[in-house]
Amino acid sequence: MENALAYGSYAAAGAVALAVYYAMPKGERASRPLPAALLLAIALGAVVLLLTRFGGNTAEDVLFYAMGALALVGGVRVVTHRRPVMSALYFLLVVFSTAVLAFMAGAQFLGVALVMVYAGAILVTYVFVMFLAQQASSGGGGIAAVLNYDSNAREPGFAVIASFVLAATVLGVVTRPAFPWNAPVRDADVMKATMAKAASEATESQPGQAPTYNENVLAIGETLYREDGFIISVQLAGVLLMVAMVGAIALAKKTLPRPRHDEELPPPGEIGRKAAPY
Amino acid sequence: MVNHTAMMVLGALLFGLGVTGFLTRRNLIIMFLSTEVMFQGVLVNLIAMGLMWGNLQGQALGLFVLVIAAVEAGLGLAIIVMMYRRRETLDSEAWRGMRG
Numbered sequence: 001m002e003n004a005l006a007y008g009s010y011a012a013a014g015a016v017a018l019a020v021y022y023a024m025p026k027g028e029r030a031s032r033p034l035p036a037a038l039l040l041a042i043a044l045g046a047v048v049l050l051l052t053r054f055g056g057n058t059a060e061d062v063l064f065y066a067m068g069a070l071a072l073v074g075g076v077r078v079v080t081h082r083r084p085v086m087s088a089l090y091f092l093l094v095v096f097s098t099a100v101l102a103f104m105a106g107a108q109f110l111g112v113a114l115v116m117v118y119a120g121a122i123l124v125t126y127v128f129v130m131f132l133a134q135q136a137s138s139g140g141g142g143i144a145a146v147l148n149y150d151s152n153a154r155e156p157g158f159a160v161i162a163s164f165v166l167a168a169t170v171l172g173v174v175t176r177p178a179f180p181w182n183a184p185v186r187d188a189d190v191m192k193a194t195m196a197k198a199a200s201e202a203t204e205s206q207p208g209q210a211p212t213y214n215e216n217v218l219a220i221g222e223t224l225y226r227e228d229g230f231i232i233s234v235q236l237a238g239v240l241l242m243v244a245m246v247g248a249i250a251l252a253k254k255t256l257p258r259p260r261h262d263e264e265l266p267p268p269g270e271i272g273r274k275a276a277p278y
Numbered sequence: 279m280v281n282h283t284a285m286m287v288l289g290a291l292l293f294g295l296g297v298t299g300f301l302t303r304r305n306l307i308i309m310f311l312s313t314e315v316m317f318q319g320v321l322v323n324l325i326a327m328g329l330m331w332g333n334l335q336g337q338a339l340g341l342f343v344l345v346i347a348a349v350e351a352g353l354g355l356a357i358i359v360m361m362y363r364r365r366e367t368l369d370s371e372a373w374r375g376m377r378g
Contacts, residue, residue: 009287016291020298064280068288075292075315079299084307091311098318104280105325107337117344122351129355133362159301167294174286194333223334230338237345244349251356
């Protein structure tokens, strides 16, 4: 076998796909945790074996594998849990594992931004919408209820096959030994040198004094705001955010009815219920 | 620092998991949450690619992916709220009027 890493990662992806298939809820049965857990363990073991044999350094590998396992388990439970609130909480686990991975890769600003934006804003919005859109099920109401359209997965076999083929396509390119084809160098020291250079250029040079700013933030700032960098994209991102804010407010606004001259206003708790859907 | 190939394997698997959830679930909010899982996979991949080339353009692109994810979450949830007000259910099968 010329590229054992690719075939091994296909096998690992297949094991993850089978684990997801077994973990899908169906009717009264929530999921089958035992085959799912076994298959996930096999997949992770395969990934660990392959990467320790064909991969790179062995320094921070334990933390990387732990966070990768947490991210994968969280991802499987986001997708297969019956209750939407628990899906949101498992997604929080995925976000935190990805943030730790970003910190390990030297992307400190991106890790903190990930936690602030995803865990602090997007997930809170999701939970609020779950509060707004809750409805009573047969076994008691509220936000933690299990509804019948949540209990049944819709064609899990075909979905698992389709996503496995997609993931295997990406894996086949990524694990190729000659990928990328024209990269000058692939080393973590280059990244550190880039950031240290940016830090030493930005701070006022007092020889012998350590830079007081975070190197990664400086380097990201330099990358984003340079003329041949992403400066136009930053302006466009600002415009996009403003348009989205206006759009979200305009979409979700509800028009309340004005009472006519001869009828009185309903009590404050009842005004909104008389309004037609937007 | 981490091995970038390993990070890209993880990113591909997370993306595949998100696609599975989007295709399978019927709850509109869970479908959107699966697209957020896809975004996480893409983010991990972008960080790994930045690590591979030795500069920070992957992380800058990751920041833009974060902006787009926030925008999409806000607007998508607003549309979901409107759709819930119409049909009083979060089931995506309630909107299959144009099918078949």
